Amino acid sequence: MPQSFHLVILGGDGIGPEVCDQSVRLLEIMQPHLDGVEFQLDRHSVGVGEYQRSGDALPQSAFDACLASDAVLLGAMGLPNVRYPNGKEIAPQLDLRERLQLYGGVRPIRLYHEADTPLKGHGPGDIDFVLVRESTEGLFYGRDAIADLEADEATNLLRITRSASERVCRLAFETARRRDGKKTVTLIDKANVLSSMVYFRHVFDEVAKEFPDIKAEHVYVDAAALFLVRRPQDFDVMVTENMFGDILSDLAAGLVGGMGMAPSGDIGDDAAVFQPSHGSAPDIAGQSIANPIAMHLSTAMMLEWLDHPETRRAADALNAAIADVLSDPTQRTADMGGNLSTVEITDKIADRLSKRL
Amino acid sequence: MPQSFHLVILGGDGIGPEVCDQSVRLLEIMQPHLDGVEFQLDRHSVGVGEYQRSGDALPQSAFDACLASDAVLLGAMGLPNVRYPNGKEIAPQLDLRERLQLYGGVRPIRLYHEADTPLKGHGPGDIDFVLVRESTEGLFYGRDAIADLEADEATNLLRITRSASERVCRLAFETARRRDGKKTVTLIDKANVLSSMVYFRHVFDEVAKEFPDIKAEHVYVDAAALFLVRRPQDFDVMVTENMFGDILSDLAAGLVGGMGMAPSGDIGDDAAVFQPSHGSAPDIAGQSIANPIAMHLSTAMMLEWLDHPETRRAADALNAAIADVLSDPTQRTADMGGNLSTVEITDKIADRLSKRL
Numbered sequence A, B: 001m002p003q004s005f006h007l008v009i010l011g012g013d014g015i016g017p018e019v020c021d022q023s024v025r026l027l028e029i030m031q032p033h034l035d036g037v038e039f040q041l042d043r044h045s046v047g048v049g050e051y052q053r054s055g056d057a058l059p060q061s062a063f064d065a066c067l068a069s070d071a072v073l074l075g076a077m078g079l080p081n082v083r084y085p086n087g088k089e090i091a092p093q094l095d096l097r098e099r100l101q102l103y104g105g106v107r108p109i110r111l112y113h114e115a116d117t118p119l120k121g122h123g124p125g126d127i128d129f130v131l132v133r134e135s136t137e138g139l140f141y142g143r144d145a146i147a148d149l150e151a152d153e154a155t156n157l158l159r160i161t162r163s164a165s166e167r168v169c170r171l172a173f174e175t176a177r178r179r180d181g182k183k184t185v186t187l188i189d190k191a192n193v194l195s196s197m198v199y200f201r202h203v204f205d206e207v208a209k210e211f212p213d214i215k216a217e218h219v220y221v222d223a224a225a226l227f228l229v230r231r232p233q234d235f236d237v238m239v240t241e242n243m244f245g246d247i248l249s250d251l252a253a254g255l256v257g258g259m260g261m262a263p264s265g266d267i268g269d270d271a272a273v274f275q276p277s278h279g280s281a282p283d284i285a286g287q288s289i290a291n292p293i294a295m296h297l298s299t300a301m302m303l304e305w306l307d308h309p310e311t312r313r314a315a316d317a318l319n320a321a322i323a324d325v326l327s328d329p330t331q332r333t334a335d336m337g338g339n340l341s342t343v344e345i346t347d348k349i350a351d352r353l354s355k356r357l
Ligand SMILES: CC(C)[C@H](C(=O)O)[C@@H](O)C(=O)O
Pocket: A078, A091, A093, A094, A246, A277, A279, B192, B193, B222
């Protein structure tokens, strides 16, 4: 009997469905080559488009399917200027993180070709680190507040809990242990100014003791932003608060080609969602010019996460196929100065993938 | 009768005094060339060293002198691991900003030579923008809180007030108006998630109406971090919250040579303090290897800010003398891969300065 993996597929909004479809195509290409593994694909409609249709951006049936799944593959969600009647922005990806308690935003950053980085003197693999962003609290804790625009002030609370800090720090140390890297976790904080960060650092230091084989260090967030542009090669795994992680992960993506190159896994204890870090880019939707690389890299992360020898083999093959294609800097989509379409660059990856499986 | 400017000189800690002394030397060189202008230099001891001596990092007499002065020139303050008895870090520069209500952290970023930037394809003047950081509230509002490390959580409040937002936004628009740039102010916020940022944006939009000649735009902070590495040439003046400004200004300094190249002016209605953005770097103090460029650029900012035709002429001459020296990429201190000492590079600037005055 093959092991069956229940994968929920959420295309979402804007370019989400078109990049997601291409990853599904790659999954279908792999399937016959994998021994004793079966993918069950379960598609659901979510996002701002779904909100406009049904009044619910994240219908209960889709949510339940995510919870029951082995993993979720998501394109992108969100559309600018569509708001709830109370004026609040619709941010279904934040709802998903919160409702599924996807506490660990795992964002790998890897340079495939020197042509892709705005930095001087960096070649393939030189930049290769993982940023782990806490995704359920921090400054985003206050996101439900509504500001009174006529008042004299507005506030938001940054909240750090022991339990959320422990689990995200553990995830970071486990990530460093699994990676073939410098075996180092760097906490990015602002403990010289903020008491919540003194607390975060305290919990991090406690968790670090559970991982004596991994080096633990601290860098202030302002210095980290500078180090990322001046010596990104020094980082292995970074862990940080939600807002800091949001800022630093976009900066990091900028170092390796932009948001179209940045995959992510939102990891929880009950579910895991894999999606490109980019948004729904409605301005270019439907033209098949979107860069699907981040989506495909997210798919490889998912396959590795499923943690079956055959899905791990598939993940390695997919990562290698992507690296093969990207080793030729003329093979790029428009966002990176190339002229391949979403489908064309996926065709090339599919071709390499079949040969490697 | 010459116009007399009362300048308070605060060397501070670590490398502060040695870089500050070099700027004072430049002021003394200019003095005889300036018509009808006299500098009265008034030195005070402040910082963590002063705290260790007298128990007060910012003695009342120094504080009063700052308030009574035309401008303050500060080296650097702070020493790691020296704390108040209650465990709080000593951050006299934050105290100074708060007590003197120095609400506008003006941080100009300018590239002098392509050798100084880690980015490909940028030459002198390509990167040339000003980041204005709100410096009295935002997430730093909560900095007096003390965390209970045994508790289940720790919090800090991000606070945005109308009055502080108005004054810092006005400063940003005035800066854009005065600069020979794109006449654009970019608000960096996170209004898609945080209500305090919706509020900040609202106040910014109101203030923007007072400056119909200046273009106003908004960019989310995560996107701003990415844009800074991918197309820094697009920015003119940016204005943002305290914590965001802390992160983005270090990142920006990284684009033009590091903290040793980043001057700042902390501007209030009752006082103005000019200082390099870097810290006190006690590890290299006393060796005359510190980079004094940020200090000298801060001195030029101060001279411009004094707003007398002769101090403005002196500011232009100093800026030009620095640019002259930096046009030869072998003329650098150790932090930038060169071998000039703090005094030697200042000698070269002094030489150019005398010729230009
Ligand atoms: C779209 C936005 C709400 C989201 C965030 O801020 O988390 C995005 O920037 C991200 O990084 O996933």
